[in-house]
Amino acid sequence: xxxAPHAPQPTGPQPGxxxxxxxxxxxxxxxxxxxxxxxxxxxxxERSARPPRVTAHGGGIWSIPVPIPDxxxxxxxxxxxxxxxxxxxxxxxxxxxxxxxxxxxxxxACGTSVGSLHGxxxxxxxxxxxxxxxxxxxxxxxxxxxxxxxxxxxxxxxxSDKRQWLGYLVGKLTAAGAPEAHxxxxxxxxxxxxxxxxxxxxxxxxxxxxxxxxxxxxxxxxLRAIWTPGHTPGHVCLHLEExxxxxxxxxxxxxxxxxxxxxxxxxxxLPGISPHIGLYEDPDSDEITDPLxxxxxxxxxxxxxxxxxxxxxxxxxxxxxxARVDELTSHHAERLTDLRALLAERELTPWQLAESMRWxxxxxxxxxxxxxxxxxxxxxxxxxxxxxxxxEAVPGSAPVTYRAAD
Ligand SMILES: [Zn+2]
Ligand SMILES: [Zn+2]
Numbered sequence: 001x002x003x004a005p006h007a008p009q010p011t012g013p014q015p016g017x018x019x020x021x022x023x024x025x026x027x028x029x030x031x032x033x034x035x036x037x038x039x040x041x042x043x044x045x046e047r048s049a050r051p052p053r054v055t056a057h058g059g060g061i062w063s064i065p066v067p068i069p070d071x072x073x074x075x076x077x078x079x080x081x082x083x084x085x086x087x088x089x090x091x092x093x094x095x096x097x098x099x100x101x102x103x104x105x106x107x108x109a110c111g112t113s114v115g116s117l118h119g120x121x122x123x124x125x126x127x128x129x130x131x132x133x134x135x136x137x138x139x140x141x142x143x144x145x146x147x148x149x150x151x152x153x154x155x156x157x158x159x160s161d162k163r164q165w166l167g168y169l170v171g172k173l174t175a176a177g178a179p180e181a182h183x184x185x186x187x188x189x190x191x192x193x194x195x196x197x198x199x200x201x202x203x204x205x206x207x208x209x210x211x212x213x214x215x216x217x218x219x220x221x222x223l224r225a226i227w228t229p230g231h232t233p234g235h236v237c238l239h240l241e242e243x244x245x246x247x248x249x250x251x252x253x254x255x256x257x258x259x260x261x262x263x264x265x266x267x268x269x270l271p272g273i274s275p276h277i278g279l280y281e282d283p284d285s286d287e288i289t290d291p292l293x294x295x296x297x298x299x300x301x302x303x304x305x306x307x308x309x310x311x312x313x314x315x316x317x318x319x320x321x322x323a324r325v326d327e328l329t330s331h332h333a334e335r336l337t338d339l340r341a342l343l344a345e346r347e348l349t350p351w352q353l354a355e356s357m358r359w360x361x362x363x364x365x366x367x368x369x370x371x372x373x374x375x376x377x378x379x380x381x382x383x384x385x386x387x388x389x390x391x392e393a394v395p396g397s398a399p400v401t402y403r404a405a406d
Contacts, residue, residue, distance in 0.1 A: 052102045054109040057309075057317065058245035060221075061262075064106030066093030068128045073314050076128045078103060079264060080110050081240075084220035086118030089142075090238060090264045091313055095131035095202070103132060117142040121216070121223075122206065123266030123313060124235040125150040125157075127199070134204035145208035145216070147227060150234030156282070157200030165198060166190045168283040169372075176375050177349025177399035182368070210236050222258075228268045228302065230295025233280045237302060238264040244308040263307035263321065268298060271310075271318040274331055278376030279383075292384040296332060299325045332381075339381050340390050344404040347394055353402070354378035 055063045060082030065075040079090040087110075093099045107113055117140040122130045125146065133144050146154070170186050210216070212227035222241040229235055240262040243249070247259050267275045277295050303325040310321050318324070335357075342348060342356050354375040355363050366374060382402055385391035392405040 052106040052109065054106050055317075057262075057311065059242060061240075061311070062106075062110045063311065063317075064103060064110070066099050066102050066106070066132075067096075068094045069096050069098065071128075073128070075314070077311070077313050077315075078106070079311060080107065080112070081218070081221060081223070083118060083218045085218070086116055087112050088119045088121060088218060089117060089136065090121050091123055091129040091266070092120055092132035092136050094128045095135070100132060100135060103136075114139045116140070119208075119218075120144045121210065121238060121264075122146040122150070123237070123264065123268075124232040125153050125200075125203065126232065126267070127203070129266065129313060130154070130203055133206075134202065137204060137207075143207040144204055145210045146206040147210045147212070147225075147234030147236050149229065150232055151206050151209065153232065153234070153282075154200065154203050154205055156284070157198050157203060158205070160198050160283075162194065162196050162198055163190060164283065168281075173351075173372065173375070175399050176379065177351035177401075178375065179351070182371065185368070212236075215241075226263075226301060226305070228266075228295075228298035230277055230291055230298050231267050231275045233289070233291075233294075235266055235268055235298075237266060237268050239305055239307065240264070247308055260306045260308040262309045262311055263302065263305060265302070265310050265312045267313055268295075269302055269310055269321065269324060269328075270312045271315050271324065273314065274328055276373065276377065277332075277380045278373060279379055281376075288383065290383050290387050292332065292380045293387060296329060299328055335381055336385060336388075336390075339378075340385055340404055343385075343391050343402055347397075347401045347403045349399045349401050350379045350382055351375050351399070353382065 052064055052066075057063060057079075062080040063077045064080065066078050067075045076091060076093045078093050081088045081090065087107075093103055104114055107117075114136060117136060119142050120133050120136055122133060122144060124130070130146070136142055137144055166186055166189055170183050170190060173183050173186070210225045212225055214225055216223045216225060216238070224239045224241055226237045226239050227234075228237045241258045242261055243258050244260075244262055249257065249259065253259065263269070275295075277292050280289050280291055303322050305321075307321050309317055309319050310324070311317050339353060339357065342353060348356065354371065354377070357374070357378060359366060359374065363371075382391060386393070386402075389405060391402050394401045394403055
């Protein structure tokens with residue numbers, strides 16, 4: 001099990017975004033054989049002229065592996081849902097010419113086209129999910145729907161300035177105990193004075209809001225929005241309340257029963273990767289959020305749905321959602337126990353805690369930008385410990401230092 005497939009670049013000024021080259025302290029776990037008919041290539045970006053290997057999941061659902069350039073995740077699985085009003089996408093993929101071409105070719109392989117698209121449902125604002133939404137809307141007139149909390153992040157990224165963001169990041173890292181050497185390049189960039197838009201400045205503002213628990217207005221389909229904050233504040237999973245096409249009703253089961261249906265899980269539930277849980281970076285807010293607490297609650301909500309199959313945004317479709325939720329829950333529980341033990345030995349800043357945590361490679365080998373992500377992950381766990389009453393900040397400490405509590 002690994003953590004944080006999604007890390008911003010070392011100097012990547014946009015809040016909570018996905019990695020580019022080599023910016024992750026973790027890597028995807030080895031893919032396992034899929035339990036579905038998924039045929040997508042594993043772990044490599046589809047960069048050739050070959051048409052993308054589209055997977056038919058049955059019941060009017062397809063997936064297209066849209067490459068994420070120079071990224072160990074390989075690709076985003078963009079899903080196509082057939083509706084009576086035209087095809088609807090779940091996520092769009094990274095904004096890059098190769099990715100766009102793959103999406104266009106993939107839609108053709110599914111027997112449709114970009115121009116025919118009716119709408120786009122965005123699981124969350126990260127650029128490997130929402131990157132191509134603007135272009136899709138431009139070429140098709142499709143609407144874009146997103147949860148309000150992630151729409152707020154998009155709005156903020158569009159209007160923020162690089163200098164503002166760098167200033168926020170330096171302040172935050174310093175408060176977390178980051179050494180001079182770590183913040184020096186950021187401070188240099190800040191002193192250099194070059195402002196300008198953030199990379200997220202071109203992300204599309206959605207036209208519609210995805211409301212938690214509501215059935216989406218999709219003609220001929222039953223798709224319900226499940227709000228699953230944690231990986232981002234407005235992450236949603238989409239529950240297809242329709243029987244899996246390969247699943248027969250059990251004896252005694254009503255014909256209308258969906259047998260658990262299927263779940264588009266975005267980055268919330270992936271078969272072999274533990275999604276990055278950092279902080280909801282909002283320079284304008286002083287609210288002490290608890291993203292890890294949110295994530296664990298959201299996991300429970302998903303397990304309760306007991307979907308017959310999970311259609312995630314990375315890797316491959318899988319069954320056994322409940323078992324996967326258990327694995328992730330234990331992973332975080334173990335992590336919290338380990339961190340509390342470290343704090344019982346001595347008082348630590350979030351930075352020192354991140355240095356002491358177990359990653360999939362030694363701390364010295366974790367690149368600059370990924371350390372920023374690692375410290376956010378450490379802080380998310382600290383917040384949970386504080387909320388549970390197992391840790392506390394040492395009064396008056398600066399940078400803030402934490403110790404174990406009872
Ligand atoms: Zn993500
Ligand atoms: Zn992702």
